[in-house]
Amino acid sequence: MDTFALLVVIGAALFFTYTNGFHDSANAIATSISTRALTPRVALGMAAVMNLAGAFLGSGVAKTVSEGLIDTPTGKQGMIILFAGLLGAITWNMISWYFGLPSSSSHALFGGLVGAALAGASTVHWDGVLTKIVIPMFVSPLIGLVLGYLVMVGIMWIFRRANPHRAQRGFRIAQTVSAAGMALGHGLQDAQKTMGVVFMALVIADVEPEGGSIPVWVKIACAGMLSLGTYAGGWRIMRTLGRRIIELDPPRGFAAETTAASVLYSASYIFNAPISTTHVITSAIMGAGATKRVSAVRWGVAKSIVAGWFITMPAAGGVAAVTFWVIHLFTG
Template identity: 75%
Template structure:
């Protein structure tokens, strides 16, 4: 196996993690920044640290990505498939970041994997894609919407007779904790997705076996790149989540973040399912906003975001398939 190809593939995987960090950092901190619970730089620093910590909390999601979606390809063709999958995901991440659309880095990666695998003649485990990707893709936003609505309704009832000023101040402080939980969950979910890709590359290169634990250096490298990307910030997407869907106050921001963090931890630890941080927090914000009144949510922006959800996987798959074709013509 060409060592250079392995190094390049791992390097591209780590760059994907970096783009994931600045693309999805807004998910963890947009509500806290928009309600002025945290300053932007303080929020980014906190999110970077918590993303780093979250990456070391488990490995179930990484195992799903590395073994449950496509058959591990072999040789130089296999490395080309992984490379093309990452190019597809990175390209879609950069396009959606440029336009400020909070699409899913996770589904960009999964779409890239499927597209490159099909182009390279590798078996796609469609049952795994359906069970671990497609069903959670539709189910997690519904859960986020309903849970956000219920959590915010409970907060409104519990604090119905409290002093509004003191309540807002208290929830502004509480948002520090809920934002940290979101960032921890993001690290738990998204760093592991790249770990799975790196492990697959090492298996293709006969450097590692699936039976072995994920090497510490892989965890550390993925965690650091996600953390660095997070600190680089994602201001365009932050504006969309923090202001354009609905004007949030501190109780609403706390409700959305607490909902999102709970769903991400449950998905990672209970089901080992790689869900989209973007889907969960966006739908939670919508659910929280709907408690004020249904038309308080700017559903036009929400419609554009939902459209992005549906086109992310096929778009990344097409880019990845085209990238594999170029790699095949040039190197294979």
């Protein structure tokens, strides 16, 4: 197996992880910044550290990505499939970042892999795509929406007699913890997705046995690039999540972050399901915000965000398929 091809695919995977970091850094910290619980640089630094730590807390999601969605392709064509899938995901990340649309890097990656696999006539495990990707894509935002609402209702009831100014200060402090928990969950979920792709490349190259464990150096490389990308920041998407959906206050920011982090941990450890951090935190913000009044949520902005969720997988898959055909045309 051509070592150069392996290095190119690993490089593309690590660059995707970097774009994932600056694209999705808003997931963990936009609410804390918008409520002024944390300054932007402090928030980004904290998120980067917690992303790094979260990447080492499990490997179940990585196994799902490397074994549950497409057959591990073989030979030169296999490397082209992985590279095309990654390029499709990177392209969609850059487009959605440019327009400030908090779409899912995870679903961009899954769409890219499936699109490239179909173009390369490789086997797609549709049952895995349905149970591990499509169903969680619908269920996790609904859970985030309902739980975000219920958690905020609970907070309002518990603190109904509290001094408003004192409560606001307390929740600004509490948001430091909830944002850290969200960033840890982001690292736990999103670093593993790239680990799975890199592991597939190593299996194709006969460097690692299929079904083996993720090498430590792969974990370190993916976690490090995710953290670097996170620290680079994603200001366009931060504005969308932090201010355009609803004007958040510290209690609602805390409720949204706590809800989203809980869903991420449950999906990672109980179901080994690679869910979207973007979908979960966005829906949790909507749920917590709706307790103010339903009209307080800017549903027009929310509608465009949700539309982006449905576009992500086919858009990334289309770019990946075209990329595969172009590369295959020139390499024979």
